[in-house]
Amino acid sequence: MSNAKKIVIADDEPDILEILEFNLSAEGYEVTTAKNGDEAIEKAKRTSPDLIILDIMMPGKTGIEVCNLLRMMPPFKDTLIIFLTAMSDESTEIKGLETGADDYLTKPISSKILLSKVNSLFRRLNKEESTIVKIGDIEIDREKYIVKKKGEDIILARKEFELLALLASKPGKVFLRNEILNQIWGTEVIVGDRTIDVHIRKIRQKLEMDCITTVKGVGYKFEL
Amino acid sequence: MSNAKKIVIADDEPDILEILEFNLSAEGYEVTTAKNGDEAIEKAKRTSPDLIILDIMMPGKTGIEVCNLLRMMPPFKDTLIIFLTAMSDESTEIKGLETGADDYLTKPISSKILLSKVNSLFRRLNKEESTIVKIGDIEIDREKYIVKKKGEDIILARKEFELLALLASKPGKVFLRNEILNQIWGTEVIVGDRTIDVHIRKIRQKLEMDCITTVKGVGYKFEL
DNA sequence: ACCCAATGTTATAGTATTATCAAATTGTTA
DNA sequence: TAACAATTTGATAATACTATAACATTGGGT
Known part of the structure; x- marks a missing residue:
């Protein structure tokens, strides 16, 4: 199936990157990983993903900055973006959502929850595009x-x-x-x-x- | 054409119902409340809301059951549904998402987070309606x-x-x-x-x- | 290879849908 | 309330769509 959904994940922790990639790939998604914000943007441009998962705390650009930059580019105006955050800090969460992210997940991440969330987001999107x-x-x-x-x-x-x-x-x-x-x-x-x-x-x-x-x-x- | 977004909230705790209603109304939403699942379905049918917020733990039908029932009705196939849950129980969260809910919130609820989330969900939906x-x-x-x-x-x-x-x-x-x-x-x-x-x-x-x-x-x- | 039912082809007539116009109704403003 | 604009309706014409009939062709079973 060439219409497998593409996902770009950006996180500076290799462990998390690996876990997420493993789980999402197993579910049939086409995953590309990035170690930091710039790489995320670059990979996003190249692969035109359906979903971008961004860690907020990253060296260099934060996930929020990356999201802002992406949202300025027409191709990513409507791309799904999810934030990953270790902080349960409320203000951060809000800033994330208002930046134009579609959701956020709090670390530590349960892969089951992640998958549910991802599937759920795509389900909604598919309904709109099934025409x-x-x-x-x-x-x-x-x-x-x-x-x-x-x-x-x-x-x-x-x-x-x-x-x-x-x-x-x-x-x-x-x-x-x-x-x-x-x-x-x-x-x-x-x-x-x-x-x-x-x-x-x-x-x-x-x-x-x-x-x-x-x-x-x-x-x-x-x-x- | 009054294009205020309509929301139905169902929770058995009057306090929560009141807080949510107050906050969402203040934000310009048209809120209808329901004390239990059956009432929620009934109100939903009557008001055709854009969003339905369901407490999971309710006497009578649970939020999940209500969601299932709603999803079977064509008018609510694509309606946004958010779950409210006091449990941080992971399995419940997942069951919620897989039932067809679009998101969930964990009690105690910060009204700021709630509003962010609601606004964020609608933002996606609203993209079509720029002036x-x-x-x-x-x-x-x-x-x-x-x-x-x-x-x-x-x-x-x-x-x-x-x-x-x-x-x-x-x-x-x-x-x-x-x-x-x-x-x-x-x-x-x-x-x-x-x-x-x-x-x-x-x-x-x-x-x-x-x-x-x-x-x-x-x-x-x-x-x- | 032959037969027969199922399907392909074509032209046509009937029908449903839309365009257009004029006239009637309703609403608005001075 | 008069004057005018906006909206709706009905009649009629123009058009595109659809179903069907009549006939040709195909292909599997014997």
């Missing part, structure tokens, strides 16, 4: 009602779009004709047999690709 | 109710303005007719289908641009 589906050259945006192939817009009518979106929602899965009818036309409306075929044909025509496969006697599936 | 929106030649100022095209003022009537502002708030996104009706006219008022069309037409006329695209059978979107 866009990318499969190879094809990009389907449910919100914008747009289908793109290699960046070029392809105009689909409503039913065509819905049908494609349905099939593409689970690439590889074979959708039975009945399933498709229920999902797109609903149970009340009854349409003839050829209706689905015709829509499928139009999609194939417009996409100019063979990404919808017929499974005879069963249904259709979206692939490649 | 001035610029898209190409067009500039929309929600506060001053002014639209400019290449620096020149364009005078739009209120509904026209609101409609344009709505569409432009998420360029590219297709707004369903129902969505538009709910956002601009509200659920109580019922207007005919032609109303939207006519307003769209006037906006197009006054802007002298083709920036509003019709997606037949779906809705309208603002582009370019």
Whole structure:
């Protein structure tokens, strides 16, 4: 899966770095580590991570300074940032949140809590972004009602779009004709047999690709 | 449109309820309180809050149970939920996060921390709503109710303005007719289908641009 | 290789949706 | 309250979408 979430962790304590990296990697995240603030910024620029975990107390730039710098750069305007802090000092916590961090964790860190928190943050983010589906050259945006192939817009009518979106929602899965009818036309409306075929044909025509496969006697599936 | 964020707080301790309500109200939030889980669900259904704060330990349903129930209801799929817990018990914290809560706070609660956290959570959500929106030649100022095209003022009537502002708030996104009706006219008022069309037409006329695209059978979107 | 059911193709007619205009209603301001 | 602007509605025209019929083709089973 190339869509593994990327995380950059910055902490000056090698032990912590290692523990966090181990745990997050085990969970399937793509982890990059940094020993200090500057390295964190540099790695962030290079890897475009989905989440940045910053220790507040670091030699050189503090996590808060790093966060401030990152927030000034457009690519990191909305990137998730979590602070790590040994202090249970309230004012620090607040400063952190108001700097634009999305959360903070207090050391000593329980890996279970960290993972929960990370997963939880991503869960929220995923919901917002699930409107866009990318499969190879094809990009389907449910919100914008747009289908793109290699960046070029392809105009689909409503039913065509819905049908494609349905099939593409689970690439590889074979959708039975009945399933498709229920999902797109609903149970009340009854349409003839050829209706689905015709829509499928139009999609194939417009996409100019063979990404919808017929499974005879069963249904259709979206692939490649 | 009163766009004050609404919050429902559930806790069985009246003191805490009062403190939280006081602080959050002072910050401009619209607070509703509930003494137990069932009441929380009921109030949530009635007020459609933006955030729900749940004490975990409550007589009757626990906060976790309430959260589970809420998450099953479509309207609350994405609502922010924060847990309040007296326990620093790690397993509880994790159970909370994995239930679908967005964060948790440990009692005793510092109101400053609470406010920071709440503000921080909403900040992320609010990014979309900056008062001035610029898209190409067009500039929309929600506060001053002014639209400019290449620096020149364009005078739009209120509904026209609101409609344009709505569409432009998420360029590219297709707004369903129902969505538009709910956002601009509200659920109580019922207007005919032609109303939207006519307003769209006037906006197009006054802007002298083709920036509003019709997606037949779906809705309208603002582009370019 | 043949058959037959399932699917592909095409053109077309019917339908639903939207654009446009004018007129009616409501709201606002002097 | 008159005058004017804003909003809504209804009728009608223009348009795009969809379903279907009729026919062609395919491919698996025997």
